[in-house]
Amino acid sequence: MAIFNLGSVNIDHFYMLPHFPEPGETLSATGHKLGLGGKGTNQSVAAAKAGAEVFHIGAIGKKDPWVRERIESYGVNCKFLREVDGETGHAVIYVDQQGENMIVLDPAANVKQDSEFVIEAIDQAKPTDTLLMQNETNLQPQTATFALVKGMRVIYSAAPFSISAVKDLIPDVSILVMNSIEAAQLCSAMGVSLEQIPVPQVMVTLGSKGAMWRSNETGETIEVSSPKVTPVDTTAAGDTYIGYFAAGLDLGMPVKAAMEWAVQAAALKVTRAGTADAIPSANEVKSFRAA
Structure with a gap:
């Protein structure tokens, strides 16, 4: 089995702030760094670090080959990552002293997905595989329809949120x-x-409280709690959860076990600053759970 992720790829600019700026306020950052991110990339990296076979479907600017190299270094297969004219998507991320964040996105290459290329990628998947998607690329409805026809599991995280999407x-x-x-x-x-x-x-993530899953076919519900940690940066916590949860299902775990694994991974992630680069490995999550 494998996970195919039609997902965004962003270059993240992090600014550490004493507090979020008020309208009209000029504020000096206490730190700045560059990283790899995008909801799609974060989820692909999380699933790969969890031990799943992951194929990322997406697009980056031709001038940023380091982005492909970085994603591949985490075990993600990037043969379906196109290079296009123009800019790689990027995000400006403000992080305050409590670890909360504010994010501004420029989608750039993320909304330049090619329908023929994406469908050809999904056509190589098997009915036992999983499709991941988020709201940071184009071609989501067409891709989901094709994947469902093939018999794939389709996991869709509705973020950034859009009712119409x-x-x-x-x-x-x-x-x-x-x-x-x-x-x-x-x-x-x-x-x-x-x-x-x-x-x-339906899966509802509840931040520091954990997560809730419900089968709308049987009425069964499952709730899991999250371990208590001191947050440093909550960015990509939800993506870490989804990537680990999808990997758990792909690896044959029952829903509850996959959820419990995923909340542990997300809790460990928020103790670290960064996005994709800060997502923990399966061995790190194992040690964290045992502590």
């Missing part, structure tokens, strides 16, 4: 993943409760 994808989603705010927004916009969302499974 979710509505377009719902018919072809196996597991819809949202945080609690996104779930409330979706239920309000559709006029439904969580159990009435027309998808087979």
